[in-house]
Amino acid sequence: MDYAEPSVLDAYLTDTEKRTLELFQALVREKGAQRESYAIRLADVLGNPGEFAFYVHCSNDQRLIRTFHLLRVFRENVELLVNKTWVNESEEKPKQILFEDLKVFVEDYRAQRMGSAFRRFVSIARAIPSLLFGSAGRAPDFLEYAFRIDPKFGLFFWFVGELEKQMRSTEEIESRDELYTLETLLGAYILSCF
Numbered sequence: 806m807d808y809a810e811p812s813v814l815d816a817y818l819t820d821t822e823k824r825t826l827e828l829f830q831a832l833v834r835e836k837g838a839q840r841e842s843y844a845i846r847l848a849d850v851l852g853n854p855g856e857f858a859f860y861v862h863c864s865n866d867q868r869l870i871r872t873f874h875l876l877r878v879f880r881e882n883v884e885l886l887v888n889k890t891w892v893n894e895s896e897e898k899p900k901q902i903l904f905e906d907l908k909v910f911v912e913d914y915r916a917q918r919m920g921s922a923f924r925r926f927v928s929i930a931r932a933i934p935s936l937l938f939g940s941a942g943r944a945p946d947f948l949e950y951a952f953r954i955d956p957k958f959g960l961f962f963w964f965v966g967e968l969e970k971q972m973r974s975t976e977e978i979e980s981r982d983e984l985y986t987l988e989t990l991l992g993a994y995i996l997s998c999f
Contacts (some may be wrong), residue, residue, distance in 0.1 A: 926989045
């Protein structure tokens with residue numbers, strides 16, 4: 806999957822949607838409550854407005870329960886997607902690998918192994934376009950195609966591309982586990998909104 810050119814973003818996004826690029830950069834740059842505030846604002850644009858705050862503004866016990874529920878919904882949605890779209894029986898091994906990745910992703914997140922959970926989330930999210938669109942999901946211009954389908958859909962895969970870039974520059978990120986926790990939860994939430 807390629808990265809979005811500014812002209813592509815200008816062509817398909819509203820001014821509000823274009824702000825997600827700035828919000829994402831602020832999310833990465835900030836820490837603590839300020840970072841959470843940017844995550845909520847991003848979720849309001851990319852998901853269902855007002856709902857992501859439910860996972861952030863609560864007690865620690867509530868957050869744990871709500872997060873585990875969201876991760877279960879995310880896993881079930883991806884499994885349903887895989888089972889509905891996987892048509893080539895000769896490729897059962899990649900399907901089983903994806904199911905195992907989902908299982909380990911949830912285990913890693915629950916055990917707070919955020920680096921591993923973050924990497925697995927990106928890998929799972931990267932597999933979804935191929936499931937939905939076959940070879941078109943692996944094409945270099947897939948991101949532009951996703952923006953044409955639905956700007957929010959395109960923004961989600963732009964978000965995944967930004968997460969992938971982060972994996973290559975982890976030493977530059979302050980409070981990395983805090984960021985990975987929030988970004989992974991945000992990604993699972995956004996994907997669960999489609």
